[in-house]
Amino acid sequence: MSPRWLGRCPECEEWGSLVEESDATAASGAGVRTVAVLPAGAERPVPITAVDPVGATVRSTGIGELDRVLGGGLVPGSVTLIGGEPGMGKSTLLLQALGDLARRGVRCLLVCAEESCEQVRLRAQRLGALSDGLLVVADTMLPNLIAHVTENEPQVLAVDSIQTVFDPESPGTPGSPSQVRACAQQLVRLAKDRSITTLLVGHVTKDGNLAGPRLLEHIVDTVLQFEGDRHHALRMLHALKHRFGSTQELGLFEMRESGLFDVADPSELFLADRRLEATGSVVTAVLEGARPLLVEVQALVAPTPAPMPRRSAQGLDAGRLSLLLAVLEQRAGLSVVGADVYASVAGGVRVNEAGADLATALAVASAHVDRPVASDTVVIGEVGLGGELRQVQQTGRRLSEAARLGFRRAIGPPSTPEVESMVIVRCATLSEALAAAGLVPGD
Ligand SMILES: Nc1ncnc2c1ncn2[C@@H]1O[C@H](COP(=O)(O)OP(=O)(O)OP(=O)(O)O)[C@@H](O)[C@H]1O
Ligand SMILES: [Mg+2]
Structure with missing residues (x-):
């Protein structure tokens, strides 16, 4: 709250986000009521069993990886926000999905608020998404x-994008937080009233927030985030919020001239450029939703005279890396004091589960002692503060995926299950795992 007019919010530092509100009614108590009569035509409470189960009728978008993230497809009347940095492929994904839906007889309307209809037609032609059933309008x-x-x-x-839509009856300039919120609220009401499946494209601001400071997250049903490196073809799609399903699934696409293609074998893709027998490189299997994924954890340990050595984690949790370095030092006698430590997950995936702990610790140890871990070895397990190793969920499925990709040896905690065609090396502690991987200093 601010007692006077301010152009910029002192809290979130966003321009034009403050809206004037009167609290005269609240102060006088005039709005307080304990008895009221429902006006004719208003909604009345009904038994929950009498409510139409719309969720059961999800509609496939025709794009496998998008359906995976959505848990099967789009729910009628739901509002989905697709965010991502410029050039990520938001408009491409939208157009491909609409083209496919229209071809299957679904009436689709694309409002291009950023581009002309001609531009959109050109893109649709390139993507093979032309269809009579898809209406476009630039407004x-x-x-x-x-x-x-x-x-x-x-x-x-579909509205591309919500930032460029303008409501003359709301305050603020186009794209300002108050405008974006007002427009989104009206579109959400429209979607719910008429049961229109709505897709909104949202820009990511410089600080990485979707459409302003988490502005629309509460208003919409689903928030999808499109990520990737603009200079690489790989694109990742996450659900940050999903009212109709899990937010654990990861969608993987490859951007080609003719559009976004589902990545058929992600593990193979992530390990494609791996250098075999390289020091500081360890392969682990993480779980992205229902799918096990093989990724390479890399580490670099570089001596430094600086009093505060650097700890850098990319694709991994920085706090988790610090913790693992402390466990390595205190429980396994491997100290990296006086050295910068860099750890990352190759391929740009973000791993935030404990299953990659042991692989990260072994990658650091491998870089430190300058010896590689055998390239046919996969490492799965959580590292506890006592240096003990613990099993993570669905280890069997992760190992099977590793076996499919040619890995023949696994290092893990004592409870690691048997997997066909793989030798399992079971270790109770981090020290034992270091020995099993041939990484004990001075050995
Ligand atoms: N002719 C082309 N051949 C190959 N790839 C292309 C071609 N045209 C565009 N692309 C790819 O499509 C990407 C742009 O996709 P798209 O327009 O869907 O992004 P966007 O997320 O909607 O961006 P913006 O926020 O700027 O609207 C480019 O970064 C490029 O990778
Ligand atoms: Mg676009």
């Missing part, structure tokens, strides 16, 4: 947008 005015929906009654509505 930025919210009242017009609602009129287009009223006139055409689409089943799926």
Whole structure:
């Protein structure tokens, strides 16, 4: 709250995000009521069993990896926000999905608020997404947008992007937080009232937030984040919020000239450029939703005279790395004091589960003693503060995936299950694992 007009919010430092509100009614108590009569036509409570189970009728988007992240497809009447940095492929994904839906007879309307219809047609041609059932209109005015929906009654509505839509009846300039919120709120109401599956594209601001400071997250049903390195073809799709399913699934795409393609074998892709017998490199299997994924954890240990050596973690949790370095030192006698430590997950994946602990610790140890871990070895397990190793969920499935990709040896905790065609080396502690991997200093 601010007692006077301010152009910029002192808390979130966003321009134009403050809106004037009167609290005269609250102060006088005039709005307080204990008895009221429902006006005619208002919604009445019903038994929950009498409610239409719309969730059961999810509609596939025709894009396998998008369906995977959505838990099967789009729920009618749901609102999904797709965010990502410029050039990530948001418009591409949207157009491919709409093209496919339209071809299957679903009435689709794409409102391009950023590009001309000609530009969108060119893209649709490149992606093979042309279809008579897909209507496009270039418009930025919210009242017009609602009129287009009223006139055409689409089943799926897509707006690219929500930042460029303008509501003349709300305060603020186009793209300002108050405008974005007002427009999104009206579109959500439209979606719920008419059961229109709605897809909104949102920009990511410089500090990485979706469409302003987490502005729309509460309003929409699902928030998807599109990530990747602009200079590489790999794109990753995560659900940050999903009211109809898990947020654990990871969608993987390859960006080609003719559009986004599902990555058929992600483990193979992540290990494609691995240098065999390299020091500081250890392969582990993580679980991304329902799918085990093989990734390479890399570490570099570089001596430094600096009093505060660097600890850098990319794709891994920095706190977890510090913890593992402390356990390595205190429980396994391997100290990296006086050296910078860099650890990363190759391929740009983000790993935030304990299953990669042992692999990270062994990668650091391998870099430190300058000896490689055998390249046919996969390492799976959590490291406890006492230096003990623990099993992580679904280790069997992770190992089977490793076996499929040609790994023949696994290092893990004592409870690691048997897997066909693989030698399992069971270790109770981190020290034992270091010995099993041939990484004990001075050996
Ligand atoms: N002719 C082309 N051949 C190959 N790839 C292309 C071609 N045109 C575009 N791309 C790819 O598509 C990407 C842009 O996709 P798209 O327009 O869907 O991104 P966006 O996320 O909507 O970006 P913005 O936020 O700027 O609207 C480019 O970064 C490039 O990788
Ligand atoms: Mg775009």
